[in-house]
Amino acid sequence: MSLSELIASVVDNPEGFGPSNQHLPAQFKDIPYAPFSKNDKLGRVVDWNLEASAAAGPAAGAQRRAGAPQGSGKYGREPKEAFGAGSAGTFAYFHDEDEASFSLVDGNKGAAAKRGGAAGGGLANLGRTGQFNRGGGRGGARGGAAGGRGGAQAYGRAGQQGRQDYARAGGKGARGATQGGRVGWKDWNKEQRTRDASVVIASDWAVLEEIEFTRLAKLRLEVDTTEVETVSSHGFLYEYDKTYDRVTTKTEKPLQIIDRIRYNPTTSDDPIIQELAAKDKAQIFATDAILSMLMCTTRTVYPWDIVITREGDKLYMDKREGGPFDFPSVNENAADPPLENEKDTLNTPSSLSLEATYINQNFAFQVVREDTESRIDLENPNPFYSPEETEPLASCGYRYRKFDLSITEDEDVQLIVRTEVDSFVKSAGAAEEDSYITIKTLNEFDSRAQGSGGAPDWRTKLDSQRGAVVATEMKNNSSKLARYAVQSILAGAEQMKMGYVSRANPRDSSRHTILGTQWYKPREFASQMNISLANGWGIVRTIADLCFKQPEGKYVLLKDPNKPVVRLYRVPYDAFETVEDVEEEIPLDAGSDGGL
Incomplete structure (x- = not known):
């Protein structure tokens, strides 16, 4: 066919520009052709060597191979099809590929x-x-x-x-x-700390009860602590030295090391409590340290445990030797409490606790006047002191006081607690009685160290901003200060003397100085810290009722080391007895060879 014949055979397309597909000769039907408008812009050069699917773009080809609908674009939009393109072919083009490299540039x-x-x-x-x-x-x-x-x-x-x-x-x-990665409310992704329990839980211990702090906080029991019977009192007291009231940061005094003997036996080892129990004076027996910890349970963070023994209708609350009751904590309630650190062993929780114990005892020994004129003897001598001791006794008075925990008039539930007072202050009038006081301390280790809780430097702030220092200590040591106040109330002390003791050098925990002192009335101090005595007595009565429901035996009330939960366990009688104690209780037959 000549060119003129070929041109004559082409029929014009009345619908638009270009030949009509209906009258297209057979030899031109396989040639791809896309109708176009004169206003269209050239978007892509034809590559005749590519497959139709590849020419349509990798994304479009992958969609067709996977059977995906053609309208699912990367950003959830329908892909814009080139004008006049029918099915995917050589000229099928999708603009979505170019948007993969799109990024917003901050111009500010x-x-x-x-x-x-x-x-x-x-x-x-x-x-x-x-x-x-x-x-x-x-x-x-x-x-x-x-x-x-x-x-x-x-x-x-x-x-x-x-x-x-x-x-x-x-x-x-x-x-x-930390919008995308925080753990919880106000956690700020800080490291989760895992503490160990205060005592190893054996496999033969049985869990009897598990109580959350939220439930304990709702308990209430009104107990009249103003008219409490003092069953007996023992020991002697020295008068407080009022010259320490004038100590300031500019006239600081060094903390002295004074060798004195002060006894703090557990409840079951107390001969006075054993005598009172034999006379059926009460059903529950405890010490002020144990009882204050139980009453302030909801403020505690560190683990602790109380050994409870039921013998008939008697309940004894004991501490373990070397347990947490003998060593006060430091910054237990701080937002970032001290950590066990191998590099800085000076400011670990255990080291700070030992340091606080050392400061608390020596400060109480130092601020009293040890002379016969300023000494009063209580009704009975110290029940724990032996004449064989060579070191002198410290100023301490043991007051055994009875509290009525009865809920109704039909029942009779009495509690006897051994309380302690540290000194006395002479009254202004001759007719008035001397006032018993307790002596406690707060210690500063290093305001810039980890675990300080944001406390200000005492040497620069204690005299001018005493309120800020006290408020910070109430926040960081809420549990310890609450126990101090409750112990003073239980003992019937009219005043509580607080000493502020700091290290002479932040990197030396062996030398300390007294920077100041302050008087507090225990009940007013408890009111400032929002301490509810009714809630504390409710916790004590609830734990006692749980133990009285169990058969005779030994139990352990344990604070979970990482959760605000307390658990009551049933344990064997010999759970905390050492090998030496067992051998003393079961002596060998003198005529035998001891099994060897």
Whole structure:
């Protein structure tokens, strides 16, 4: 066919520009052709060597091979089809491929770099909201770093302000930096600490009860502590030296090491309690240290345990030798309490507890006047002192007091607790009786060390901002101070003397100085800390009722080391007895060879 014949055979397309498919000669039907408009822009050069699916783009070919619908684009939009393209062919083109490399460029980097808080706290929210987090501010970069993994790590130097700025704004900035990875409310992704129980739980211990702190906080029992019967009193007391009331940070005094003997036996080893139990004076027996811990259970964080023995209708609450009752804690309730650290063994919880025990005892020995003119003897001598002892006794008075825990008039539930007072203060009038006092201490180890709880430097703040120091201690040592107040109330002390003792050198835990003292009335102090005595008595009565429902035997009330839960276990009689104690109870036959 000649060219003229070929041209004559082509029929014009009345519907648009180009030949009509209906009148297209047979030899041209296999040639791909896409109708187009003159307004269309050239988007792509034809590659005749590619497969039709490949020419349509890898994404489109993969969709067809997988059987996916053609309208599912990367961003949830229908892919825009080239004008006039029918089924996928050589000219089928999808614009979605180019959007994979699309990214938003921040055009305001200069302004963000000047605001360290915004960079640290709000950068994580910038791409989503287009606005900076309001919680940034100065110090927000440090708050973001406290979150662990945030945008503040890249801008960590921008917010170096201080503890006050961090407390105001850094914490809020951390929320923006940890939107996707925080563990819980206000956790800031801090390391989860796992503590060990105060005693090893054996496999033969049976769990009888498990009580959460939320349930314990709802208990109530009204007990009149103003008119309490003092069954007996033992020991002697020295007068408090009032010259220590004038001690300040400018006239500090060194803490002295004084060798004195002071006894603190457990309940079952007390001969006076054994005598009172034989006379059926009460059903429940305890010491003020054990009872105060039980009454302040909901404030405790560190683990502890109480050994409870039921013998007939009597209940004895004991401590284990070397247990937590003999060593007061330090910063137990702080947001970031001290950690067990192999590098810094000076400020670990165990080392600080030993240091606090040393300070508490020596301060009480030092602030009393040891002379015969300033000494009063109680009704009975010290029941634990032996004439064979060579070292002198410390000033201490043991008062055995009875509390009525009865709920109704039909029942009679009495509790006898051994309480302790440390000294006395002479009354102003001759007709008035001398006032019993308790002596306690708070100790500062290092305001810049981990676990200090944000406490201010006592040497610069104690005299001018005493209220701020006390408020911080009430927050960081809520459990210990609550027990101090409850012990003083149980003993019937009219005043509580608080001493502020600090290290002479922050890196030396053997030398200390007294920076100041302060008087407190126990009931007013308890009111300031929101201590509910009714709740404490309700906890004591509830635990006693649970034990009275069980058969005779030995039980352990244990605070979970990592959860606000207490559990009551049934344990064997010999659960805490050493090998030497067992051999003493079961002597060998003199005529035998002892089984050897």
